Amino acid sequence: xxDLTKLTAARTAERIASGETSAVExxxxxxxRVEAVDEKVHAFLHVDREGAxxxxxxxxxxxAAGEKLGPLAGVPLALKDIFTTEGVPTTVGSRILEGxxxxxxxxxxxxxxxxxxxxxxxxxxxxxxxxxxxxxxAYGPTGNxxxxxxxxxxxxxxxxxxxxxxxxxxxxxxxxxxxxxxPAAVTGTVGVKPTYGGVSRYGxxxxxxxxxxxxxxxxxxxxxxxxxxxxxxxxxxDSTSVDAPVPAVVEAARNGDVRGMRVGVVTEFSGEGYQDGxxxxxxxxxxxxxxxxxxIVEISCPSFTKALAAYYLIAPxxxxxxxxxxxxxxxxxxVGDDGTRSAEDVTALTREAGFGPEVKRRIMLGTYALSSGxxxxxxxxxxxVRTLITRDFQRAFESVDVLVSPTTPTTAFPIGxxxxxxxxxxxxxxxxxxxxxxxxxxxxxxxxxxxxxxxPVGLQIIAPAMADDRLYRVGAAVEAAFHTRWGHPxxxxxxxx
Amino acid sequence: MxxxxxxxxxxxxxxxxxxxGLEVHVELGTQTKMFCGCATVPGAPANAQTCPTCLGLxxxxxxxxxxAVESAVKIGLALNCSIADWCRFARxxxxxxxxxxxFQTSQYxxxxxxxxxxxxxxxxxxxxxxxxxxxxxxxxxGKSTHIGGATGRIHGASxxxxxxxxxxxxLIEIVTKPITGAxxxxxEIARAYVAELRELIRALGVxxxxxxxxxxxxxxxxxxxxxxxxxxxxxxETKNVNSLRSVERAVRFEVQRHAGVLDGGGVIVQETRHFHxxxxxxxxxxxxxxxxxxxxxxxxxLVPVAPARAWVEELRATLPELPRxxxxxxxxxxxxxxxxxxxxxxxxALDLIxxxxxxxxxxxxxxxxxxxxxxxxxNETGTELTGLTITPEQVARVCxxxxxxxxxxxxxxxxxxxxxxGEGGPDEVVEKRGLKVVSDEGxxxxxxxxxxxxxxxxxDKIRGGKVAAAGxxxxxxxxxxxxxxxxxxxxxxxLERLGVQG
Numbered sequence: 001x002x003d004l005t006k007l008t009a010a011r012t013a014e015r016i017a018s019g020e021t022s023a024v025e026x027x028x029x030x031x032x033r034v035e036a037v038d039e040k041v042h043a044f045l046h047v048d049r050e051g052a053x054x055x056x057x058x059x060x061x062x063x064a065a066g067e068k069l070g071p072l073a074g075v076p077l078a079l080k081d082i083f084t085t086e087g088v089p090t091t092v093g094s095r096i097l098e099g100x101x102x103x104x105x106x107x108x109x110x111x112x113x114x115x116x117x118x119x120x121x122x123x124x125x126x127x128x129x130x131x132x133x134x135x136x137x138a139y140g141p142t143g144n145x146x147x148x149x150x151x152x153x154x155x156x157x158x159x160x161x162x163x164x165x166x167x168x169x170x171x172x173x174x175x176x177x178x179x180x181x182x183p184a185a186v187t188g189t190v191g192v193k194p195t196y197g198g199v200s201r202y203g204x205x206x207x208x209x210x211x212x213x214x215x216x217x218x219x220x221x222x223x224x225x226x227x228x229x230x231x232x233x234x235x236x237x238d239s240t241s242v243d244a245p246v247p248a249v250v251e252a253a254r255n256g257d258v259r260g261m262r263v264g265v266v267t268e269f270s271g272e273g274y275q276d277g278x279x280x281x282x283x284x285x286x287x288x289x290x291x292x293x294x295x296i297v298e299i300s301c302p303s304f305t306k307a308l309a310a311y312y313l314i315a316p317x318x319x320x321x322x323x324x325x326x327x328x329x330x331x332x333x334x335v336g337d338d339g340t341r342s343a344e345d346v347t348a349l350t351r352e353a354g355f356g357p358e359v360k361r362r363i364m365l366g367t368y369a370l371s372s373g374x375x376x377x378x379x380x381x382x383x384x385v386r387t388l389i390t391r392d393f394q395r396a397f398e399s400v401d402v403l404v405s406p407t408t409p410t411t412a413f414p415i416g417x418x419x420x421x422x423x424x425x426x427x428x429x430x431x432x433x434x435x436x437x438x439x440x441x442x443x444x445x446x447x448x449x450x451x452x453x454x455x456p457v458g459l460q461i462i463a464p465a466m467a468d469d470r471l472y473r474v475g476a477a478v479e480a481a482f483h484t485r486w487g488h489p490x491x492x493x494x495x496x497x
Numbered sequence: 498m499x500x501x502x503x504x505x506x507x508x509x510x511x512x513x514x515x516x517x518g519l520e521v522h523v524e525l526g527t528q529t530k531m532f533c534g535c536a537t538v539p540g541a542p543a544n545a546q547t548c549p550t551c552l553g554l555x556x557x558x559x560x561x562x563x564x565a566v567e568s569a570v571k572i573g574l575a576l577n578c579s580i581a582d583w584c585r586f587a588r589x590x591x592x593x594x595x596x597x598x599x600f601q602t603s604q605y606x607x608x609x610x611x612x613x614x615x616x617x618x619x620x621x622x623x624x625x626x627x628x629x630x631x632x633x634x635x636x637x638x639g640k641s642t643h644i645g646g647a648t649g650r651i652h653g654a655s656x657x658x659x660x661x662x663x664x665x666x667x668l669i670e671i672v673t674k675p676i677t678g679a680x681x682x683x684x685e686i687a688r689a690y691v692a693e694l695r696e697l698i699r700a701l702g703v704x705x706x707x708x709x710x711x712x713x714x715x716x717x718x719x720x721x722x723x724x725x726x727x728x729x730x731x732x733x734e735t736k737n738v739n740s741l742r743s744v745e746r747a748v749r750f751e752v753q754r755h756a757g758v759l760d761g762g763g764v765i766v767q768e769t770r771h772f773h774x775x776x777x778x779x780x781x782x783x784x785x786x787x788x789x790x791x792x793x794x795x796x797x798x799l800v801p802v803a804p805a806r807a808w809v810e811e812l813r814a815t816l817p818e819l820p821r822x823x824x825x826x827x828x829x830x831x832x833x834x835x836x837x838x839x840x841x842x843x844x845x846a847l848d849l850i851x852x853x854x855x856x857x858x859x860x861x862x863x864x865x866x867x868x869x870x871x872x873x874x875x876n877e878t879g880t881e882l883t884g885l886t887i888t889p890e891q892v893a894r895v896c897x898x899x900x901x902x903x904x905x906x907x908x909x910x911x912x913x914x915x916x917x918x919g920e921g922g923p924d925e926v927v928e929k930r931g932l933k934v935v936s937d938e939g940x941x942x943x944x945x946x947x948x949x950x951x952x953x954x955x956x957d958k959i960r961g962g963k964v965a966a967a968g969x970x971x972x973x974x975x976x977x978x979x980x981x982x983x984x985x986x987x988x989x990x991x992l993e994r995l996g997v998q999g
Contacts, residue, residue, distance in 0.1 A: 084556045104554070203549075236560065239559065240798065321792070325597065371790055
């Protein structure tokens, strides 16, 4: 009998559409898998069993009535707990929103529902998406299915772990500095940060508004493309949403081909701090691209070395303002309201109790960076660096079609190893952050295991803004070639949970 | 409570020159809020007009109201400002429970309109130019009602109620440049500026600007500098001065208070002050020990506003005649004095008179009815002229009936009384009450003959050349016809019958 949890999203949808399998069977198989393994993995913060089965039943009824089903109808999905879901708790991994039940759906949530995707539940994350390991969740860490003592990446570690442990074939993440791509890299899955403005941010709880971008996570490039197409496109509720047609990502994913393409290797993304096995797999990937017919060019983007510093001024600045609304007045946690304290005191006590240390650190950093007298030196300079980084990308894309790099300098590190060392933690996003600052599109996909630890390594592909289709064209070609070389998808080498 | 030493206004002005800065917030009369689609109907139940965006729920995002931007540009143009080619919103960060996001989406160093002026006319006709620093767009906060305290302020309250219906209502903040050279006319100029601004806003049709409803709110900044000095003194900021009279009084009071402090060798503390409607005084609010740091930065959730030049010029072409110029033109057309015009304005009768003229009435008649009979009626019932249940069209119809001789003055008043009493339009009231002038020459002739016969002595006097005595006979005829005769025609008939020339 087929294990329904091992199928791709594309294949699952086909089976449901043809009547080979019912959507309810698919949902039940995944809910059973969640039941069986999630106690160990802790990918989910909330499982919406009833909601999932109800959607599945509706898909089956539609099919029975002869209605045409969408390309992802009945496919289960794990939704990062940063998207609002009407009637279903949304915590953003924070104590301060414990028990909050939003009265409205995010645009992404709405589009998933419109596509008849079966939302299994909400996945764990670093609090307010601040982190690279999911250890900053107020609700405890998530294990990496390759080695449960190691981190699944972050902030979207719940989503990547759900995919890698076959609890869902699809997941949604958000990427502010790498929170989709880095978890994908360390769990051997595929993650895409679309062009900024490609996917609506409406209903996505803000961390850093000018950097946040929701995107698809999956186990194959085609599945990611199908999900990308379902959630992307202009949204009048998000002023920063791009009012232009969605790049033809599905078509690109079905036609992987790099012949004649110029691929740039960013020289700044190597050297000290990069794990040997990571660089070895990356170099092999570049060789593979050459073999597949791409022209390889070395590209220098000198401003990228300042990206991390700029990011850690811009993101905290915006977060210090975005998170001000959590004041105990209207929703979420309220501490110390005993009838004697002032509103001001209750707000202070609530924020003290409700935010974790990393969130507080960034709020303080941002508050400082925006203060009068420091604004120009910190926030102002960071914005200038951002402009320089954007120019570096523009220059690079004048001579190449895509850029490639390792997604993250190392493989998954042990839980706890960097928990007390923020700087070490921040380095995990060294290669991913420039694309957030410039707003262009990027993907991470598996390119093998590091020989020294047997853990997955991610290859990052970067494309210009609104050229997201290039990611899929290159990604599909690389994925097909690797599958041929390995004889199977990488995840088949993961230990059985 | 500290005792405030006030110096007499005249003494204060003998030693100091006042410098004013006026900040006026205008609530725009848009159908929806600044950044979401919520309704803006006044008087709705608390929190009935809210959504995730104006409640600042996690994940919500703003979208700019295009009509509000258009209104802002119109205001900017009418204030002779430059309109920015490109400008952004900014976040003004501070914590307050009635502000859902704990930042106000406003504009900081890139206002949509800047560097203009407004000419204001004082009651004696003198024109004073007030420089405009900027006009920018922002959103209103919610409303806190503090329960349990004696003052209605937060101090001493046991709890507070929050209504977010107002949160997100579009505001335009209009800031003057420092107003110098006003001298002893400072209070008057402040009042005239706010009044002129209010007229302008109404003429543009962007807000009703009703101060009593908080649709227009004024902060008065004032400082004094010793006569001859060019260096501004420390200012006080008197918040929420919300009527024209209060603006004038607040300036006057602060001039006297500042002078008292300075004369006594004291220093003015930079602080916000509360204005008290009852006695026209101000008291200390919050002392600004250090300049509040709002940590402004460009709003990343919104894209820049870039009004196209052609569009701005299109709007400029649609601007109505400035209220001051319009008033002066009308005053000349109507041939009335500054003082009379001021009475019309104070009565709120200008637009009604114009509408009545537009409906066909002669200017003097339209003005006579609105400023006379109707003003008296409004006064009696304690309503505004606009609150009377008679339309300018109906007043014009009454004027027409008088002009054609169907009504005389007295009957016209009765007709108006009937309209106000809800008896229908002028024609209906005339019909129902039987108010038409007696124009049947036969019936009138009989009444005249009877009057002559019954007042032989007076008739003889008239025959003898005392034409003025005819009034008594006219009165008798009018009485006999219950006032429904045309007095002029009656007079003619009497003189005709007695063989004298009028």
